[in-house]
Amino acid sequence: MSRIEKLTVTGLRNLADVAIELSSRVNIFHGENGSGKTSLLEAIHLLSSGRSFRSAKLDPLITHGLEEAVVFTQLSDGLRIGLAKSRRRRHQLRLQEETQRNWESVARSLPLQTIDSTAFQLLEGGPKARRRFLDWGVFHVEHGFLSAWRDSKKSLANRNALLKAPRLDKPQLEAWDREFVAASVKVDAHRSAYLERFLPVFDEVYTQLEGSHLGTLEIRYDRGWAEGSALHDELRRTLDTDRRYGSTQLGPQRADLLLLLDRTPAADVLSRGQQKILVSALKIAQGRLLSESLGIDCLYLIDDLPSELDPENRARVFATLLSLNAQLFVTCVELESLLLAKEGELFSALAPSEIAQFHVEHGRITA
Ligand SMILES: Nc1ncnc2c1ncn2[C@@H]1O[C@H](COP(=O)(O)OP(=O)(O)OP(=O)(O)O)[C@@H](O)[C@H]1O
Ligand SMILES: [Mg+2]
Known part of the structure; x- marks a missing residue:
């Protein structure tokens, strides 16, 4: 079962130097517009598939003025995946210490689904x-x-x-x-x-x-x-x-x-x-x-879960996602929009230790 335990991101959009430890169940990233929430999801997506979900070109992902973006993750089964995407050189993808010629093994180790505005x-x-x-x-x-x-x-x-x-x-x-x-x-x-x-x-x-x-x-x-x-x-x-x-x-x-x-x-x-x-x-x-x-759980990136959904539907989508037992990465502008849906009932199935909340501000992420 692949779950992300540790994630580091450098040089990707406004994320200069992110190092976080994640919950194996629900991870919530909240912060103002432009703070870097979608960029964090993009970093995980890029690592898993070599693509972004919001732009076809990869160059715009690299922080202005920098040469490369680096994403590294350690999974719960001990696997380590690292990606360096540079402007001029071919990307470098590693699974454990082995350079990968394509994304096949990494995609199989880290299956993920994205629900976002695209x-x-x-x-x-x-x-x-x-x-x-x-x-x-x-x-x-x-x-x-x-x-x-x-x-x-x-x-x-x-x-x-x-x-x-x-x-x-x-x-x-x-x-x-x-x-x-x-x-x-x-x-x-x-x-x-x-x-x-x-x-x-x-x-x-x-x-x-x-x-x-x-x-x-x-x-x-x-x-x-x-x-x-x-x-x-x-x-x-x-x-x-x-x-x-x-x-x-x-x-x-x-x-x-x-x-x-x-x-x-x-x-x-x-x-x-x-x-x-x-x-x-x-x-x-x-x-x-x-x-x-x-028997493989896939990981879900859910960008701006509350948008377009009324509280009832928001709760229903979230509850269905929770029933998957998958690792979730959820972003929202205001934490309350998630917590207040159905009076906080949403999280009743989870122990507090299963939920990690992160505040995102100007590309910095704090637990
Ligand atoms: N290549 C780049 N270099 C530096 N900064 C960038 C680059 N590309 C985008 N940005 C900036 O990174 C910031 C983070 O964008 P992101 O889309 O992650 O924000 P967000 O938190 O998802 O905001 P929203 O709530 O509006 O969706 C924005 O301010 C954006 O202008
Ligand atoms: Mg966003």
């Missing part, structure tokens, strides 16, 4: 965010997915390069098509198998959050090419279009999850708070499935 992208944005959401679960739960996904990406890149060439090399295209189809069918099978396990868990969580009174939510999986058709035939059929675009229009790189309420996209009918409940349900369900299927 989480609405899951409903409002393009398919990419939803594929990423889906693949997070498939990666953790379905072994064999990662290698199929990598094979599919590699053959797709080669196929697209051939499509862009002035003269089409047909034998080469046939060869890459075979590889692409074989890998893509596996990717789809893993995604479908995961969803079959995910959907009942999601229904339970969504009911717990009382989202279900909004209507029946349907999650429909679009695998990226027509059901009932072989991808190989579809690629032949669309070859002229693919040549025109210089890229492959069908395949698992186009997969999507459609979230529908009475056949209408959920984003078009739900209020902001209702959207937050739905997004929370999706993410909590993934954590619950991970813990039920592999």
Whole structure:
């Protein structure tokens, strides 16, 4: 079970020199706007995945005038993970003392979910965010997915390069098509198998959050090419279009999850708070499935939990998160907005020692 015990951050946004020891259950960070709360969550996210959840570029994360940001953590199972992200050099990622070539082992050691203001992208944005959401679960739960996904990406890149060439090399295209189809069918099978396990868990969580009174939510999986058709035939059929675009229009790189309420996209009918409940349900369900299927608890970063939610819903989301038994990192501007929800009842299931409160001020964090 991965829990963060110690965390140090230097040179990341306004966090100059942070060193904190964390509770294995609930960690609350409160402070004024611009004090550094989201930056702290960003540091953990960066360590776990190599990405930020709020900006695509990593350069803006490094403190102005500094060359590198460093994040280090020690987990409860003794694992140590360190990341140095510099402006000019390639990043350095270490698990124990070993340099990592990619994020696979670190991501498996430190699975995390984020609920923040960009989480609405899951409903409002393009398919990419939803594929990423889906693949997070498939990666953790379905072994064999990662290698199929990598094979599919590699053959797709080669196929697209051939499509862009002035003269089409047909034998080469046939060869890459075979590889692409074989890998893509596996990717789809893993995604479908995961969803079959995910959907009942999601229904339970969504009911717990009382989202279900909004209507029946349907999650429909679009695998990226027509059901009932072989991808190989579809690629032949669309070859002229693919040549025109210089890229492959069908395949698992186009997969999507459609979230529908009475056949209408959920984003078009739900209020902001209702959207937050739905997004929370999706993410909590993934954590619950991970813990039920592999016995691994995922860690939750919840930025500005109170925003958009009325006290009832705030309490419900928080209680559902607590029921996961996961380690939580929660930020808010005013501590009272959390503590006063339901007269402090929220924390009644926890011993005082299980809650750590931190005050964030001008990039400094104190317990
Ligand atoms: N590269 C950088 N170098 C130095 N400071 C930065 C950098 N990028 C952002 N900042 C500053 O870091 C501060 C912390 O931002 P952060 O988003 O973490 O605040 P916050 O506590 O989450 O605030 P809010 O309550 O408004 O969400 C801000 O003042 C921001 O302007
Ligand atoms: Mg913030």
